[in-house]
Structure formats: structure tokens, C-alpha cells
Amino acid sequence: MQINIADPVLQTNIFIALLALAILLTVKKKPAGSGFDTSLTNELKGVAILMVIFSHVGYFLFSDHRFVFPLSVAGGKGVDIFLFLSGFGLAVSALRSGIGIREFYSKRLRKLFIPMWVVLAVFFVLDAVVLHRVYPPLGIVQNILGFFPRADLYNDINSPLWYFTAIIFYYLLFPLVFSKRLPILSAILLLLLGRFVVGLNLPVAADVLKLYNLHYIAFPLGMCLAIIMQYKGRLSIRLPALPRIDAVFVKMAALVLAIYIFGYTAIHSGVGGESLIREQLISLLSLACLLLIFILKKFYSRFLVVLGLYSYEIYLIHWPLMYRYDLIYKYLPASVATFLYLLLLITLGVVLKHLVTRFNKHGPSPSSTKN
Numbered sequence: 001m002q003i004n005i006a007d008p009v010l011q012t013n014i015f016i017a018l019l020a021l022a023i024l025l026t027v028k029k030k031p032a033g034s035g036f037d038t039s040l041t042n043e044l045k046g047v048a049i050l051m052v053i054f055s056h057v058g059y060f061l062f063s064d065h066r067f068v069f070p071l072s073v074a075g076g077k078g079v080d081i082f083l084f085l086s087g088f089g090l091a092v093s094a095l096r097s098g099i100g101i102r103e104f105y106s107k108r109l110r111k112l113f114i115p116m117w118v119v120l121a122v123f124f125v126l127d128a129v130v131l132h133r134v135y136p137p138l139g140i141v142q143n144i145l146g147f148f149p150r151a152d153l154y155n156d157i158n159s160p161l162w163y164f165t166a167i168i169f170y171y172l173l174f175p176l177v178f179s180k181r182l183p184i185l186s187a188i189l190l191l192l193l194g195r196f197v198v199g200l201n202l203p204v205a206a207d208v209l210k211l212y213n214l215h216y217i218a219f220p221l222g223m224c225l226a227i228i229m230q231y232k233g234r235l236s237i238r239l240p241a242l243p244r245i246d247a248v249f250v251k252m253a254a255l256v257l258a259i260y261i262f263g264y265t266a267i268h269s270g271v272g273g274e275s276l277i278r279e280q281l282i283s284l285l286s287l288a289c290l291l292l293i294f295i296l297k298k299f300y301s302r303f304l305v306v307l308g309l310y311s312y313e314i315y316l317i318h319w320p321l322m323y324r325y326d327l328i329y330k331y332l333p334a335s336v337a338t339f340l341y342l343l344l345l346i347t348l349g350v351v352l353k354h355l356v357t358r359f360n361k362h363g364p365s366p367s368s369t370k371n
Helices: 008-025 038-061 071-097 101-130 137-144 159-177 183-198 206-215 218-235 244-267 276-296 302-309 311-324 334-362
Strands: 027-029 299-301
Touching (some): 008 027, 008 334, 038 071, 038 276, 038 302, 038 311, 038 334, 071 159, 071 183, 071 206, 071 244, 071 276, 101 137, 101 159, 101 311, 101 334, 159 183, 159 206, 159 311, 183 206, 183 218, 244 276, 299 302, 311 334
Antiparallel strands (some): 027 299
């Protein structure tokens, strides 16, 4: 059941003010030469998780879609950011230190599966005890194995986890197809495999298959960026130097243009249209503009970095908590409640990540399974 809201525009403005305050109060200047470092990728993940949460809140949790609009329009772009950065991160790591298949699976899959299992176990028990909701045994087994064939926000155990199946697809294939000698061929091969698989008659709901079709390009594109950055460093490519005033003007013009294009494509996203290709290309253009914005800006927000650091845990937790176990929207205005939920999700993300990290320390060491 969706939540009714009085004066959604006012509540949206109050929430935007609270969010902007949290971001601005935690702004720090970037270190010189930081480039595409961990703080930038975590900040991007922080933006991505906000996009996903706002999309779910604005279009599915509240009956009036004006709440958190226009922050709610970019949920699909958030998914593309996560997939893109996953491909980028895996490729950077593999290019630096090589890749052992058994070590990769032991280390990477544990980081994905264990938090997911913990969250599933908690909600399976809570749903049974509190809501008297029991799920089909076959569905439970599929979910434990990482297969989420539906994305029913109101009836599934955790509908946003359709994404888990998509990312597992790439994680399972990555060490098998990646070649340090021919990395660009690896990215192309993953792209082709992704296109082939989404063209099959997969045993998933039609809306999930559509999501696969929309987002399968982002992961290989992230790999391509990592490869380009490596070759740029090896070849010491230098662009022609511009006078300082001209360089500042060019950067500012590029930043303003990227912000405009991102805003325009966020609103005019093609979502709901007949052309999946058009929607896909618009989303990827938005992603490119967002990357440019974050690379060019001179500051970063620690609030966004923290959100990004725990974005995976937050992604796992947010929808069942906010929809089925809401304890905040019932008592507080939507603006304040949404902001408090962000703080609560960060806290729960920290706890979950800490528990999983401690478990992994006591589990089998990845180095013991190294090829």
C-alpha cells in the first residue's frame, strides 16, 4: 500500500534543502592530481544509491509522484553507474595484478553473496514472524543462489535484487574471459555475451528482461574506461597545453554543458517509450555527462563518499525496510522522514559491512585458494 502525502511539493523542497545542507557541510577540496581515485568512485556510488532510493520512494512508495521529483527520475541511471563502476573496478584490479580464477571467485563472490544472504535471512524471518508472509520454497532456493527472476516491489522478498542476478552474470564470466594481454577484446566479448544472453528466452519476468536489455552495456563500458586509462598512462599521452585562462574557460564550459545535458536527459529519459535502444543511449549519455561533471569539479562531499562506501549494503536493505517495516513515515513529515531514513540506512550499512568483514576474516583465506 502506497503512502499518502500532503503538500508533496513543499515536502520535496524541504527535503532537497536538508540533503543539500548535508552535502555542502561535508564538502572538501580535492587533493591535487587525485584523478579517477577511490573517493571519486565512492562519491559516484553515493549519487547512484540516492538515484535508486529516490526513484523507489517517488514512484512506488508514495501515491503522489511529485514527492522528491525531479530527484526521482534517474533510477535507471543509478543502475548504470553501479554496473559501469563494477566493470571499471574489476578491470583496474586485473590489469594491475593479474587474475587468478579461484582466488577471484573466493574473494569477490563472498563479498556479494554473504551480505545478500544475511539480509535475505533477516527479512525471511521478519516477514514470517511479523507479517505472517511465507514465500514458496522454490523461490527461496532461487534467491539463495542469487537468481531473482521477478521485480515485484510489493510482493517479492526484495525486488531490487534483480540487479544481483545481473551483476553475478558479469562476475562469473569476468575471470573466464579477461585477458591482460588483450583486455579490449575481453570487454568486447563480455558485451557480445551480454547481448546474446538478453536475446534468449530467459525464465524471468518481462519487466526484468527489459531491465537486462537496458543495462547490459554499462559493465563492459566500465572495463573500456579502465583499459583506456591504462594505455594513456603507458603511452604518456599529453594533450596540447592551453593558456591558463583558456583552460579554465574550456573546463567551465564543459562542466556547464555536461550539467545541462545530464539534467535534460534525466527529465527526457525515454522511459516508457517504445524504443529500448533510445532509452539505453540516453541513459549512457547521462552517465558520460555525470562522469565528466565529477572529474571536472574541484570538490567532493564526504557525505556522498560515505553513502557510496556502503551503497551495496544500503541497496540490499532499503526497499523492504522502507516499504514493509516503516517506522518513520508514520510519525514524521515525509521530508524529515526521508532524510532520517538515509541516516538510518547508512548506520545499518556500516553494521552489515562490519559483520560481514569480521566473518570473512574468520573464513577461508582467498590466498589459500590461489591458482
